[in-house]
Amino acid sequence: MKENDSFSMCHPLLNFFYFAVALLFTMFNQHPVFLGISYAGAFVYGGLLNGWRKTLKQGLLLTLPGLLIIALLNPMFNHYGVTMLYYIESSGNWITLEAIVYGIVLGAVMFIVIQWFSCYNTVMTSDKFIYLFGRIIPALSLVLSMALRFVPRFLRQLKVIRNGQKAMGRDVSEGTVLNRIKYGLQMVSILVTWALENAIETSDSMRSRGYGLHGRTAFSIYRLTRRDCFLGAVMGGLFAVFTVGCAGGAAYAVYDSRIVMAGFSIQGYTAPVKVSPQLAIITYICFGIFCFIPVFLELYENWKFSQSRKQIGTEIGMTYRQIYEELDGVDFVYNNQEYKELVQEGKML
Secondary structure, eight states: OOSSOTTTTSOHHHHHHHHHHHHHHHHTOOOHHHHHHHHHHHHHHHHHHHOHHHHHHIIIIIIHHHHHHHHHHHHHHOOOOSOEEEEETTTTEEEEHHHHHHHHHHHHHHHHHHHHHHHHHHHSOHHHHHHHHTTTSHHHHHHHHHHHTHHHHHHHHHHHHHHHHHHTTOOTTSSOHHHHHHHHHHHHHHHHHHHHHHHHHHHHHHHHTTTTOTTOOOOOOOOOOHHHHHHHHHHHHHHHHHHHHHHTTTTOEEOSSSOEETTOOBTTBOOSSOOOHHHHHHHHHHHHHHHTHHHHHHHHHHHHHHHHHHHHHHHHHHHHHHHHHHHHHHHHHHHOHHHHHHHHHTSOO
């Protein structure tokens, strides 16, 4: 797990803006090209932050089954669409291609949003969130910061509680079914009690420090540097470009009653919104660059670090060479026969 990547060390305002844009354009955009770009950016950045093994495990074992469940359940309850695939005699309804595709899209949106939130929880720590919104909405920012770290802290504490219960022979994997249920409920009760006590202690601690009072100052280690300003300008420019492209119809996608997408002709139907290929390509490229900004920044910093190491190694090598040349010169002088004779005569030291 990489806690201090290059993008995490930028100003919290840039971190929050990046994740807010990525999440909003993922949740409210159903075009497959945008979803594919968003997923690629979230997956690669999640691999850099949390490790590739953990990212693959989270995707294959947790979120991918949820995607499949939503993709299968949607055509069971929604029967819009004109492309009939299968008739269910018991309910008298048709399963349509449009309902299946829309279910896959909804599951993909959920899958990608979870992937982005895993990156968000690593980068946007509670101190960054309180730094941004502590003065504007102090009470709400405290509640949100506690809620956003709710799941990771619960999982860690649940592991501690389970280890303690296992040491006493009360784990959910031991005993009869009734005993397992009993032990599981006990663990949940302990976990909920701990969460309530922790919330009360946090609230009392912040109140004793004067959190939220008018005129209260707070120490902050975050400073807006020149690099942050440049990166913010790049992100703002990219955001403006693909926002204009989306407003122009590059992200148009409809699945009811026919599948119609901007830039594609499906079953002979094209989108009612006329979008030039150049605008669509520029929109997709700008959105892709925006999603991969943390990855590009990390690669750039690694390249700079490797160049610095090479330069330092070269300078050290040149320094040692000069030292060896000087030592060789001194050895030559002291080994010279003429120099020894002059020293014996007292003319040289």
